Amino acid sequence: MSYRIDALQYCNWSEKIFEQMRAGGVDAVHVTIAYHENFRETVAVMEQWNARFEQFPDRIFQGFTGDDVRRARETGRTAIFYGFQNPSPIEDDIRLVEILHRLGVRFMQLSYNNQSLLATGCYEAEDPGITRMGREVIAEMNRVGLVVDMSHSAERSTLEAIEISARPIVVTHANPAFWHPALRNKSDAVLRGLGETGGMLGFSLYPHHLKDGSNCTLDSFCRMVADCAEIMGVEQIGIGSDLCQDQPDTVVEWMRNGRWSKTLDYGEGSAANAGFPTMPGWFRDNRDFGNIEQGLRAVGFSEADSANIMGGNWLRFFDENFSPESQ
Amino acid sequence: MSYRIDALQYCNWSEKIFEQMRAGGVDAVHVTIAYHENFRETVAVMEQWNARFEQFPDRIFQGFTGDDVRRARETGRTAIFYGFQNPSPIEDDIRLVEILHRLGVRFMQLSYNNQSLLATGCYEAEDPGITRMGREVIAEMNRVGLVVDMSHSAERSTLEAIEISARPIVVTHANPAFWHPALRNKSDAVLRGLGETGGMLGFSLYPHHLKDGSNCTLDSFCRMVADCAEIMGVEQIGIGSDLCQDQPDTVVEWMRNGRWSKTLDYGEGSAANAGFPTMPGWFRDNRDFGNIEQGLRAVGFSEADSANIMGGNWLRFFDENFSPESQ
Numbered sequence: 254m255s256y257r258i259d260a261l262q263y264c265n266w267s268e269k270i271f272e273q274m275r276a277g278g279v280d281a282v283h284v285t286i287a288y289h290e291n292f293r294e295t296v297a298v299m300e301q302w303n304a305r306f307e308q309f310p311d312r313i314f315q316g317f318t319g320d321d322v323r324r325a326r327e328t329g330r331t332a333i334f335y336g337f338q339n340p341s342p343i344e345d346d347i348r349l350v351e352i353l354h355r356l357g358v359r360f361m362q363l364s365y366n367n368q369s370l371l372a373t374g375c376y377e378a379e380d381p382g383i384t385r386m387g388r389e390v391i392a393e394m395n396r397v398g399l400v401v402d403m404s405h406s407a408e409r410s411t412l413e414a415i416e417i418s419a420r421p422i423v424v425t426h427a428n429p430a431f432w433h434p435a436l437r438n439k440s441d442a443v444l445r446g447l448g449e450t451g452g453m454l455g456f457s458l459y460p461h462h463l464k465d466g467s468n469c470t471l472d473s474f475c476r477m478v479a480d481c482a483e484i485m486g487v488e489q490i491g492i493g494s495d496l497c498q499d500q501p502d503t504v505v506e507w508m509r510n511g512r513w514s515k516t517l518d519y520g521e522g523s524a525a526n527a528g529f530p531t532m533p534g535w536f537r538d539n540r541d542f543g544n545i546e547q548g549l550r551a552v553g554f555s556e557a558d559s560a561n562i563m564g565g566n567w568l569r570f571f572d573e574n575f576s577p578e579s580q
Numbered sequence: 581m582s583y584r585i586d587a588l589q590y591c592n593w594s595e596k597i598f599e600q601m602r603a604g605g606v607d608a609v610h611v612t613i614a615y616h617e618n619f620r621e622t623v624a625v626m627e628q629w630n631a632r633f634e635q636f637p638d639r640i641f642q643g644f645t646g647d648d649v650r651r652a653r654e655t656g657r658t659a660i661f662y663g664f665q666n667p668s669p670i671e672d673d674i675r676l677v678e679i680l681h682r683l684g685v686r687f688m689q690l691s692y693n694n695q696s697l698l699a700t701g702c703y704e705a706e707d708p709g710i711t712r713m714g715r716e717v718i719a720e721m722n723r724v725g726l727v728v729d730m731s732h733s734a735e736r737s738t739l740e741a742i743e744i745s746a747r748p749i750v751v752t753h754a755n756p757a758f759w760h761p762a763l764r765n766k767s768d769a770v771l772r773g774l775g776e777t778g779g780m781l782g783f784s785l786y787p788h789h790l791k792d793g794s795n796c797t798l799d800s801f802c803r804m805v806a807d808c809a810e811i812m813g814v815e816q817i818g819i820g821s822d823l824c825q826d827q828p829d830t831v832v833e834w835m836r837n838g839r840w841s842k843t844l845d846y847g848e849g850s851a852a853n854a855g856f857p858t859m860p861g862w863f864r865d866n867r868d869f870g871n872i873e874q875g876l877r878a879v880g881f882s883e884a885d886s887a888n889i890m891g892g893n894w895l896r897f898f899d900e901n902f903s904p905e906s907q
Contacts (some may be wrong), residue, residue, distance in 0.1 A: 289672055291671065291672075341672060344618065344671075344839075345616055345618075345668060345838060345839050345840055346839035346840075347839060347840055347841060347842055348839065348842070367697070367711060367712050367713055368695070368697060368708075368711040368712070368713070369697070370694070370695060370696070370697065370840070373708070376712065377708070377711060377712055378708075378712075379708030379709060380708065381695075381700070381704070381705075381706030381707065381708040382706060384694060384695040384704060385694050385695070385703065385704055385705075385840070385841075386694055386695070386840040386841065387695075389840065389841045389842065389843070393842065511672060512671075512672050512673035512674060512675065513672055513673075513674055513697070513712070513713040513716065514674060514712075514713065514716045515674055515675070515716065515720065516716070
């Protein structure tokens with residue numbers, strides 16, 4: 254079986270979920286450890302992960318490099334890689350980039366839905382692009398091997414990040430806007446920019462990012478992957494499911510509202526549809542990665558290409574982008 | 581003698597300086613207690629101020645309302661009002677606005693030189709205006725009586741803050757760009773906007789904001805005040821000296837660079853002129869407020885108008901804007 258890597262999950266972690274990862278053959282998962290957490294709060298989340306690694310050593314361990322994905326496969330476990338959906342853990346301090354990379358953080362979004370100190374989020378009315386501090390931080394991320402993720406960023410900021418970054422950047426979890434024009438999905442210009450610079454897109458299974466939402470069909474999803482491969486290249490795509498399994502609705506409130514507003518913001522949802530949406534039937538959780546692989550073969554991807562989409566492409570990207578720049 | 585209020589100082593505080601405040605008849609000073617400090621670091625600065633209030637009770641005390649300025653005059657002391665030059669003390673947490681107002685903070689800049697979570701600083705290449713969080717925070721500042729200060733903010737953000745804020749806003753320390761076109765000085769549109777909405781401008785004595793820098797003449801400064809009064813109204817102007825007395829150059833480095841960059845940013849200065857500039861001879865420190873008052877009379881201001889510019893206008897503004905909105 255090919256490598257299987259999921260480039261984004263934020264579940265209410267439990268032994269059940271770690272068992273499902275193994276049942277689904279998932280060798281590595283990039284997990285979100287911060288939305289609005291500051292540095293100290295983020296370290297507390299790392300402490301929770303260390304407790305899980307101690308408790309479930311036969312299921313999971315912390316991943317730092319691509320080789321940890323291979324080790325996970327060899328030992329029948331899942332490597333857990335850390336990432337942030339907002340730069341709040343670095344606060345206003347550029348030197349926290351190196352500290353956090355040393356602690357194992359491998360992806361950092363330059364912004365979540367709002368304006369950050371570095372870049373603009375996809376729900377702001379205006380997008381001025383990468384800020385003064387943002388340019389400095391991108392250079393520092395490039396230096397240490399912390400990957401720029403623009404999943405929740407606005408269009409101009411994303412295009413500028415692609416241009417400014419000396420190393421490839423990613424969108425860990427989103428879909429093409431040509432298929433489903435949500436604010437969170439990406440334009441052809443962004444897709445092309447990622448493809449031309451060695452970047453990656455992880456396809457999301459989060460219903461707000463899917464055509465027809467929870468009713469999206471596997472066939473429609475896999476045909477979209479094929480169309481996107483035409484634009485980006487079949488080597489530059491993977492999975493980033495955005496699986497938020499077993500989370501209570503209070504968690505989506507924290508994701509959307511953090512501490513920035515006294516009134517409730519619904520993000521991609523609405524007052525009538527405020528919580529986590531229901532996942533499509535063919536992707537309930539980690540056990541269903543095989544369904545996607547079969548779906549990719551069914552729309553005509555070769556065995557080699559579908560294997561690369563399921564994990565091989567992300568593994569190559571991990572190998573090339575998680576270490577400091579060579580001197 | 582009229583009230584004398586200085587709407588911005590950031591000195592290396594000492595008994596000498598508090599004695600000079602009294603010698604200059606200065607009844608109240610708005611002091612900066614945060615540039616890039618986070619909440620906890622800002623509280624530590626408040627602790628330092630509490631120690632000074634304990635040590636020099638005959639010279640200074642903390643001011644909370646306009647009446648504290650009157651009490652300072654009656655008791656021969658100087659009331660110290662707190663303010664921030666950046667919103668970093670509220671971090672990403674809108675509810676810290678009320679906490680900090682309770683602790684005595686009366687002015688907060690929505691941005692310093694760079695992009696903040698709320699607004700854009702005057703050294704960014706692009707200014708998208710007030711952010712989503714910025715709109716929420718302005719409403720909260722209006723509610724509790726924490727005054728919006730746009731001294732270091734960019735043009736569009738400043739004009740939008742004037743429009744969005746339900747209560748008057750200020751530029752505590754800057755000069756008109758028509759007199760000296762520094763990035764930190766303000767356009768006619770900003771001056772007019774402040775004047776029309778009951779806002780205030782505090783004239784700066786910081787040489788980078790002065791025509792001819794350290795060689796600026798008192799006559800040129802006071803004629804600029806007269807020209808500005810024509811645009812804004814003589815009730816909407818005061819002094820905000822930006823006095824940074826006895827500070828080592830490491831402090832201006834902190835102001836400009838904070839923790840956001842690994843390379844040195846020179847702000848208004850340059851590599852060849854990196855430190856604090858020399859003050860003009862007619863305004864060395866707090867003892868010289870009388871020179872300005874004389875200069876204002878010499879260019880034709882009435883006794884009443886010059887008294888208002890020296891402090892009466894700020895006192896009226898303090899009376900009206902430091903308390904919660906009436907129910």
